[in-house]
Amino acid sequence: MEYNFSEIEKKWRKHWAENQTFKAEDASDKPKFYVLDMFPYPSGAGLHVGHPLGYIASDIYARYKRLCGFNVLHPMGYDSFGLPAEQYAIQTGQHPAITTEQNVARYRDQLDKIGFSFDWSREVRTSSPEYYKWTQWIFKQLFDAWYNLSTDKAETIEQLLAIFKSAGNANVNAHTDYTTVFSADEWNAKSEQEQSAILMEYRLAYLADSWVNWCPALGTVLANDEVINGLSERGGHPVEQKLMRQWSMRIKAYAERLLTGLEKVDWTDAIKDIQRNWIGKSVGCSVKFSLASSLSDPDTSGLEDNVIEVFTTRPDTIFGVSFMVLAPEHPLVDEITTAEYKAQVEAYKTAASLKSERDRQADVKNITGQFTGAYALHPFSGEKIPVWIGDYVLASYGTGAVMAVPCGDQRDYDFAKQFSIPIKNIFENVAIEEAAYTEKEGVITNSDFLNGLAVKKAMEVAIQTIEANGLGKGKTNYRLRDAIFSRQRYWGEPFPVYYKNDIPYLLADNQLPVILPDVDKYLPTEDGEPPLARAKQAAWNQFEGDRMETNTMPGWAGSSWYFLRYMDPKNETAFVSKEKADYWNQVDMYIGGSEHATGHLLYARFWTKFLYDLGFISFDEPFKKMINQGMILGRSSFVYRVKDSLKFVTNTKKDNYETTPIHVDISLVDNDKLDLEGFKAWRSEFANAEFICEDNGDYICGHEVEKMSKSKFNVQTPDELVDKFGADTLRMYEMFLGPLEQTKPWDTKGISGVHNFLRKLWRLFYQDGSLVLNDAPADKAALKTLHKTIKKVTDDLERFSFNTNVSNFMICVNELTDQKCHAKEVLEQLVILLAPYAPHVSEELWVILGHEAGTISTAKFPTFNPDFLVEDEIAYPVSFNGKMRLKVALPATLSAKEVEEAVMALSDTQKWLEGKAPKKVIVVPGKIVNIVY
RNA sequence: GCGGAUGUGGUGAAAUUGGUAGACACGCUAGACUUAGGAUCUAGUGCCGAGAGGUGUGCGGGUUCGAGUCCCUCCAUCCGCACCA
Numbered sequence A: 001m002e003y004n005f006s007e008i009e010k011k012w013r014k015h016w017a018e019n020q021t022f023k024a025e026d027a028s029d030k031p032k033f034y035v036l037d038m039f040p041y042p043s044g045a046g047l048h049v050g051h052p053l054g055y056i057a058s059d060i061y062a063r064y065k066r067l068c069g070f071n072v073l074h075p076m077g078y079d080s081f082g083l084p085a086e087q088y089a090i091q092t093g094q095h096p097a098i099t100t101e102q103n104v105a106r107y108r109d110q111l112d113k114i115g116f117s118f119d120w121s122r123e124v125r126t127s128s129p130e131y132y133k134w135t136q137w138i139f140k141q142l143f144d145a146w147y148n149l150s151t152d153k154a155e156t157i158e159q160l161l162a163i164f165k166s167a168g169n170a171n172v173n174a175h176t177d178y179t180t181v182f183s184a185d186e187w188n189a190k191s192e193q194e195q196s197a198i199l200m201e202y203r204l205a206y207l208a209d210s211w212v213n214w215c216p217a218l219g220t221v222l223a224n225d226e227v228i229n230g231l232s233e234r235g236g237h238p239v240e241q242k243l244m245r246q247w248s249m250r251i252k253a254y255a256e257r258l259l260t261g262l263e264k265v266d267w268t269d270a271i272k273d274i275q276r277n278w279i280g281k282s283v284g285c286s287v288k289f290s291l292a293s294s295l296s297d298p299d300t301s302g303l304e305d306n307v308i309e310v311f312t313t314r315p316d317t318i319f320g321v322s323f324m325v326l327a328p329e330h331p332l333v334d335e336i337t338t339a340e341y342k343a344q345v346e347a348y349k350t351a352a353s354l355k356s357e358r359d360r361q362a363d364v365k366n367i368t369g370q371f372t373g374a375y376a377l378h379p380f381s382g383e384k385i386p387v388w389i390g391d392y393v394l395a396s397y398g399t400g401a402v403m404a405v406p407c408g409d410q411r412d413y414d415f416a417k418q419f420s421i422p423i424k425n426i427f428e429n430v431a432i433e434e435a436a437y438t439e440k441e442g443v444i445t446n447s448d449f450l451n452g453l454a455v456k457k458a459m460e461v462a463i464q465t466i467e468a469n470g471l472g473k474g475k476t477n478y479r480l481r482d483a484i485f486s487r488q489r490y491w492g493e494p495f496p497v498y499y500k501n502d503i504p505y506l507l508a509d510n511q512l513p514v515i516l517p518d519v520d521k522y523l524p525t526e527d528g529e530p531p532l533a534r535a536k537q538a539a540w541n542q543f544e545g546d547r548m549e550t551n552t553m554p555g556w557a558g559s560s561w562y563f564l565r566y567m568d569p570k571n572e573t574a575f576v577s578k579e580k581a582d583y584w585n586q587v588d589m590y591i592g593g594s595e596h597a598t599g600h601l602l603y604a605r606f607w608t609k610f611l612y613d614l615g616f617i618s619f620d621e622p623f624k625k626m627i628n629q630g631m632i633l634g635r636s637s638f639v640y641r642v643k644d645s646l647k648f649v650t651n652t653k654k655d656n657y658e659t660t661p662i663h664v665d666i667s668l669v670d671n672d673k674l675d676l677e678g679f680k681a682w683r684s685e686f687a688n689a690e691f692i693c694e695d696n697g698d699y700i701c702g703h704e705v706e707k708m709s710k711s712k713f714n715v716q717t718p719d720e721l722v723d724k725f726g727a728d729t730l731r732m733y734e735m736f737l738g739p740l741e742q743t744k745p746w747d748t749k750g751i752s753g754v755h756n757f758l759r760k761l762w763r764l765f766y767q768d769g770s771l772v773l774n775d776a777p778a779d780k781a782a783l784k785t786l787h788k789t790i791k792k793v794t795d796d797l798e799r800f801s802f803n804t805n806v807s808n809f810m811i812c813v814n815e816l817t818d819q820k821c822h823a824k825e826v827l828e829q830l831v832i833l834l835a836p837y838a839p840h841v842s843e844e845l846w847v848i849l850g851h852e853a854g855t856i857s858t859a860k861f862p863t864f865n866p867d868f869l870v871e872d873e874i875a876y877p878v879s880f881n882g883k884m885r886l887k888v889a890l891p892a893t894l895s896a897k898e899v900e901e902a903v904m905a906l907s908d909t910q911k912w913l914e915g916k917a918p919k920k921v922i923v924v925p926g927k928i929v930n931i932v933y
Numbered sequence B: 001g002c003g004g005a006u007g008u009g010g011u012g013a014a015a016u017u018g019g020u021a022g023a024c025a026c027g028c029u030a031g032a033c034u035u036a037g038g039a040u041c042u043a044g045u046g047c048c049g050a051g052a053g054g055u056g057u058g059c060g061g062g063u064u065c066g067a068g069u070c071c072c073u074c075c076a077u078c079c080g081c082a083c084c085a
Helices: A005-019 A052-067 A083-092 A096-113 A129-143 A157-167 A184-189 A192-200 A251-264 A269-279 A315-320 A339-354 A357-362 A410-418 A455-468 A578-584 A600-613 A651-656 A676-682 A718-725 A727-736 A751-763 A780-798 A802-818 A824-834 A839-848 A896-904 A907-913
Strands: A032-037 A071-073 A145-148 A153-156 A205-215 A220-222 A240-249 A281-292 A307-312 A323-326 A370-377 A384-389 A401-404 A474-478 A497-500 A503-506 A589-592 A626-628 A632-642 A647-649 A659-664 A690-692 A702-706 A873-880 A883-891 A920-924 A928-932
Touching (some): A005 A727, A032 A052, A052 A589, A129 A205, A129 A600, A269 A626, A281 A455, A307 A315, A315 A455, A339 A370, A727 A839, A780 A824, A802 A824, A873 A907, A883 A896, A883 A907
Parallel strands (some): A032 A071, A873 A928
Antiparallel strands (some): A323 A401, A497 A503, A632 A659, A920 A928
8 A cells, every 4th residue: 555645635634624623622621722823814816835834833733732632722714804805806896705705715725735623613704794793892892991090901981981970080090191170060061072072082992183104095094014114015005194083092001011011921032022112112201391482582472381391211411401302293383483483494394294204214314403493491400492393303202392412312412513502511521522422321410419420310310300390200101102993995894983963973782793885886985085985875784873984994903803703703792702711711822923013913912901901801911922933935946038039048058148037937947947848838928939058958047035926936835735745745844944933945845855754654554565564562772762752752842843853753764664663552652743743644544553533633642751761871972172083882870980991991092192191081971071181 | 223033064954951063854976676656775975185184053252171052242144123302
């Protein structure tokens, strides 16, 4: 019997599907283990070999955990709302649901071929109404919640309303920018409209006018992380700034908890650092500067009522302030600018607003600014400080204004030099002629009550004094911004929101889901309204008030909680039941790409914390451990076209001609050798191609490692490899490629090595068509090989070293082959070890070993017995001055002293000593001998 | 500029705590076998050298009996952030 992988694999996939082998039970005596992959967006292109890499690793781990006696949850689904299906709909008119359905079917087909142990009964799709009903429901909870800083958690708006009605907002400590204080009576006297507007300032999901990244080509708003270098991530269209009324999520309320929560999770430092950086915490204090009116300019009278509030991380340098800078968009700019400077300030503001965010950032070297004519007063010295505007100050960070300390900040220093503003030095014994002194150490001078204090101490004293004088207070700022939650797209979740007199209201729970209505076209309306504005009233399954919300939710809405839905995917009365959420709890192992560091992974943590605050789940971090698989790069092939001709020259001779490299489809290339006829047939323009070949008549292509993409013709699909070599080979080969986390080039050359390994394994069972398995007790060498392998495989799995495990299996099979071992006793254990990696052939061999069909996934994982590894002899490497020169086999029982004596007695030792006496002999028992001479 | 990661044969890589550098595999060389199979088997394969031997983990230093591994300087590549006060 031969190793017929295609029949074996087909048979077992059918068996698993029919018997629901991998269905997870919601309750079990076994401990639970949740292994999750980041679910894919089902794109039209299907899977390439890079996609399954993480899925294979997680599948191996899930299968391993099952063998270790865990109740494993290992689900899969689709993040099926998204732009490509919508773009396709715009072009063809085909409803995105149809496109999505087709793509999902193709993905499923491809995934099935690889033999994953997913529990498909739990599949979720973010675009199905049964799923997005609950996405809408969670949105409702966010709308109906505020953040209580006193309890440091989200609470319901109902609770907040009760306080407002009985006591006003004076004692409410909420995360909000709303500063007006009102009493209970005042609140109760307000109109519904006024109350709604105030509550909006507290809600975690809120409507606000915000500056957004507007992409005219896509007709939609994009999140910061969907914009790359001023272009849209999808499509590469230009993006501009625009003020729009948008739904936002008050994620800033969770900034500190998102930061501290990172300490509780087992993620790589790289991802944690990206998130920390994104949250961007900085500690300092706010300081209020009052404005001075000028006697000579009557225009400035009354200015002293205004204050400019700044945020600084260096309150210790307050006496170094020699000017202030406001962002051009700062609301006080118009008010404080004197008549003399009006025109120049207006011109500067206009110039700044015309520059895109991207230009402003790209233009760091070019220092620009404009004096406003106004002066502020130093809070301690009372000195007059000129107030400038400059676009290096960002309106969206801190207070949009800075106190400039040129001696301690390089940007302030450059600005001062540019505009000849005096620079005051407040650092003792530090030269600032060339550059600012930005170290946070040293001693402060020229600074009144801070004189003689070390920087750290001066910060404390400065904050104390500022607070004591009512000039400001200690404050922490975060760079993290609230997340815009509206998109002007069709293919996303509709909001469970309607408007009456322009006040937004939620639909009732029993009206959910609000189903995506049909529209005639998937484009924005002529007035720039989102596509849903095209829907006729009758097209909505729910319609209340004057109009429905026509924005849809962003892509990250559905993916921020899908891991919870897998726990209870069919629940019609809750997004997940409390019991099931308690049972399955956190994701124990999450595998996916690191590109989601500031998007999905941050939002999912935010929603998890929110749902935890409201008591729906009992954990506040979703992903306990995470591994980020590296990208698999493609290997592109090139042909070299001789300039102005249809001649193509082989790689080794291309330097003799003037050529242009052209990407050629990798399916036409085998081991760099081009299929000439295939190439001519590939594209009509090459039908009459001529070739300048190697001397043996072959045409050899050049190659380069690049990202896989259709346009580079270097996409390798898993399907053809599965057909050629089988899923078990593909699974093992993808693991064998290198460490999971590493970026690595794809190359099919090595796949035969893995395939040959499986054939060699098969030959331990069948040789020349007949079964060679025997019941005889295994000899010592075979047991040693087996237990050595058990140990290595277990250890390597625990540290997620999937690649070295493949070689462990190869070594094991090589040794057993050399030993001519066909003992059931040994092979049975080996097959269980291998089952997570090569599940199909393992199932087949398991049956051949006499077990019931389909039971290997519940077998017991072998345990390592060190007794089998005990050695009688150790081959000691002997080095001289650290260089290994010879080996000597000595009994394992020898003491260090005995080893030394035995080694010194060797004639070879004397030879290497060249007659010199050894100065020192180091013996590490069981390991090595080093002789220093 | 800041933060993170990586750098080892012709190629993918291994070396978990400092202890034989290059396991395992691809490729290549030579040979065997044959029912010609993306077979199988044997031997070899870091570099220099006929050999003895020398040399070798991005560069340069250091610690140590011993360094791919620890410390310092520098270089290169990749990823993320970037006027964040």
